[in-house]
Amino acid sequence: MSSNTIKVNKDDKFKKLSNIHPCLGGEAHTKYGRVHLPVSPTCNIQCKFCKRDCNEDEDRPGVANGILHPKDAVATVKKALELCPEITVVGIAGPGDTLATGYAIETFRLVHEAYPDLVECLSTNGLLLERYADDLYEAGVSTITVTVNAVDPKIQSQIISNVILDGKVYFGEEAAKILIDAQLRGIKKISELGVIVKVNTVLVPGINDKHIEETAKTVKEAGATLYNIIPLIPQHDLSHVPAPTCQQLDNARLEAEKYLEVFRHCKHCRADACGIPGKKDLSSLLYGKRNDLETFSHG
Template sequence: MSVSGIASSACAAHGMRQAAMQPAFPDLEGKHPCFSTTAEGHAKAARLHLPVSPLCNIACAFCRRDFNRVEQRPGVAARLLKSQEAVEVVERALRLIPNLTVVGIAGPGDPLASDHAIETFAEIHARWPHLTLCVSTNGLQLPARIGDLHAAGVVTLTVTVNAVDPEIQAKITPKLAWERKRLDGIEAARRLIDSQLTGIARAAELGFTIKINTVLIPTINDHHIGQVAETVAAAGARMINVIPLIPEHQLAHLKEPTFIERHKARADAARHLKVFTHCQRCRADAAGVPGLSDYTADLYGDDLQTEPTFSHG
C-alpha cells in the first residue's frame, strides 16, 4: 500500500473512532443514563424504575421473575406498586435524589400486558411534565398501545428483540398469549417478531427515541446479532444494548457469553446502530445512577410485603 493509501486508511479509522464517540442522542446525553453513549453522560443522571406491571404475555426461556431484595437483574422487584403508590414514590424520590431525571417502567411483568403502566405514566406526566418517561417492553402489544404511551407523555422506548428469524426466536420464546389464545413455536415467534417491528416503526413515526435490548445467548442467537441490528435499524431504532445472558430457568445449562463473544456481537451490531455499553442489568424497582448509587431501600423501606401475582396472560 502506498504512503497516501496508508494515510487515507488511518484517517478513515480515526473518523470511525470519532463517530463512535459521538452521543447517540445529544438531547438525552447526561439526562438519561440508559440512552447516554458516553461514560460521563451515563453517570450524570439518576433514573427510577416503578414496579407496577404484574402480568407478562410471553414466556422466555431465560426469564425467571421473582420478588426479593437481593438479586440485581431484570424481572426482580421487592413488590408490586399500585399506580397511586408509584406516584407517591416519585414524590419521595424527587426529594431524595436531586439528579433524578428519568422515570421508567420495566416490569416486573411487561408494561403493555396490562393498563397499570400507562395509567401510572399519565398521572406522573400530569404532575411532573419535566421528567423523562421511559418504558421497556417485549413489544407484543406495542402496535396496539403505542398511541396510549404517546398520549401519556412517554418519549423513550426500549424494545427487547432477541431474534428476527422465527426459527431462532422459537427457541428463545417458545410460547405466548395472544388475543386470549396460546401460541407456540414458530407461530408464536412470527407473531412476536411482526408485532415488534410494526411497533418500532409506528413509534418512530410518532417521534419516540428507540433503543433495542438484545440478550446474547451462546449457541442460539450469538451468530444473529448483526441481522437483528440491521432489521430493527430499518424499522426505526437508533441504539442497541447487547446484554449477556444470565443462565437461568430453561437456559441454566448454558454459559454466560465470554468477553470475546460479547465484543464480537457488539461489533456486528455496531455496523448498523449505536451500541450502548454501560448496562447494569437493572431491577424493576431500581433507583439512582446505574452502578453508582442505589436508593431502592430508602424509597421502599423494609416494611413492604411481597405480592407474588405473576402471570403469563
Template sequence: MSDELKTADVAGKKVQWDPAQMRKIQEHPCFSEKACHTFGRCHIPVAPKCNIQCNYCIRDFDCVNESRPGVTTKVLNPEEAMEMIGKVVKKYDYIKVVGIAGPGDPLANEETFETLKRLHEKYPGVIKCISTNGLLLPDKIDLLQKYDVGNITVTLNAIDPEIGAKIYQFIDYNGKRYTGIEAAKLLLSQQLKGIEMAVERNMIVKVNTVYIPGINEDHIVDIAKKVGGMGVYTFNIIPLIAQYKFADIAPPTPEMKKKMQDACSQYVKQMRHCQRCRADAIGKLGHDVQSCMYENK
C-alpha cells in the same frame, strides 16, 4: 446541539432524530453514556403481569443483592408509585428519568397507563421511559404518545422465527395462547411494526438483544443490521443470565460480548454501559439506592 447528535449514518443512509428528543436523552443514563455518570433513573414496578414466557426469564424470587430484570422488592400500585416518585425526586435531584420496566411487561398491565397518566399530569417535565417485549407496542403506541413517553426499549432476540421459537415458550395475545413458530412469527411482526410506529412518532428507540450462545449468537449481527436500518437509536447486547430453561447454557464472556458489539457497531450505535437493571432500580447506573427508599416506605 451538535449535528452528530441530530443525525447519524445508519446502514448507509442518513437518519435524523427529533432535536427535542435528542436534548432529553442527554439526561437519560441508558441512552447516553455521558449521562450515566451525572443523571439517574427511577424504575417504578407497577407491572407484574407478562404476556410471553421467555426461556431465560424467571421472576419467582427477589434478593436485595440481585440486579437483573424481573426482580423487585415489591409491586406498587399507581398511588404508591406516585408517592415513591415524589420522595425520589425530592431527595435526589439528579433523577431525571422515570421508567416502567416490569417486573412483567408494562404494556400488559393497566396499572402502567394509570401511572403514566398521573405522572404526565404531575411531572410533565420528567423523561418518561418504557421497556417492553413489543407484543402490544402497536396496540398501545398512541397511549404512550399521549402520555409523552419519548423513550422506548424493545427486547428483540430474533428476526428469524425459527430462532425465536427456541427462545419463547409461549405468547398470549388477544385471549389466545400461541407456541412454536406461530408464536415467534406473531411476536416478531408486532415488534417490527411497533418499532416502526415509534420511530415515526419521533420516539427514541433502543433495542435490547439477549446474547444466548448456541441459540442466537450467529444471528445478532443480522438483528443489529435490521433495526439500524429502521432508525433505532441504540442497540444493547445483554449477556444471558443462565436460569430457567437455559440454566445449562454458559453465558458469553465479556470478550465475546465486546466482539459482538464491535461487529454490530457498523449498523447501529452500541450501548456499552448497561447494568441489567432491576424493575425497581433507583439512582445512577451501578449506584442504586432503591433499598433505602423501600426501607423508608
C-alpha cells in the same frame, strides 16, 4: 411531515435526551439518575431465561421488591427525587411486561401531569407496542426500549416458550413469528411518532450470537436509534447455556455497530432500581429493605 424531517427531528431529540438519560448516553450515565416504578405484575410471553418473582433477595431479570400501585406512583417519584435530586428519568421496566396490563400507561399519565419535565421511559417485549403506541405517546413517553432477541422465528423459538395474545396461547415458530412481526410493527409505529427507540438483545451463546448483525439491521430499518447487548444469565430453561464471554460480547457489539450506535454502559438494573447507575442503589430506601447486591433486569 417528510421522512427526512422526521429523521432530523429524531436525531436532534436523541442528542438532547442522551445528554440527560443515563440509559442512552455514556456521559449522562454517571451524572443522572432514574427511578423504576414496578407497576407491571404480569407478562404475555415466556422467555426461557426469565423467571418472574417479587422478593427482597434475588437480583435478576423479572424481579422487584413488590408491585407498586399506579395511584402511589406520584408520591413515590416525589420521594425518589428527595433521595436523589439527580433523577431525570422515570422508567417502567416490569417486573412483568409493561403493556400486558394497563398500569404502566395509567402511571405515566399521572406522573406526566405531576412532573412534566421528567423523561418517561418504557421497556417492553413489544408484543402490544403497536396497539398502545398512541396511548404511550399521549401519556408523555419519549423513549422506549424493546427487547428483540432475534428476527428469525427459528432462532426466536429457541429463546421463548410461548406467547399469549388476546387470550390464546401460541408455541414454537408460530409464537416466535407473531412476536417478531409485532415488535417490528410496534417499533415502526412508535418511532414514526417521534419516540426514541432503543433495542435490547440478550446474547445467548450458541443460539443468537451469530444473528446480531441481522437483528441490528432489521430493527434499524424499523426505526430503532440505539442498540444494547445484554449478557445471558444462565437460569430457568437456559440454565445449561454458559454466559457469553467478554470476547463474544465485544464481537456482537462490533457486528451491531455496522448499523446502530451501541450503548456500552448498561448496569442491568432491576425493575425497582433508583439512583444513579453504578452508584449505591437507593431502592431499599424507596421501596423497603433488600440486600445490597448487584442488580440486573433484561428490561
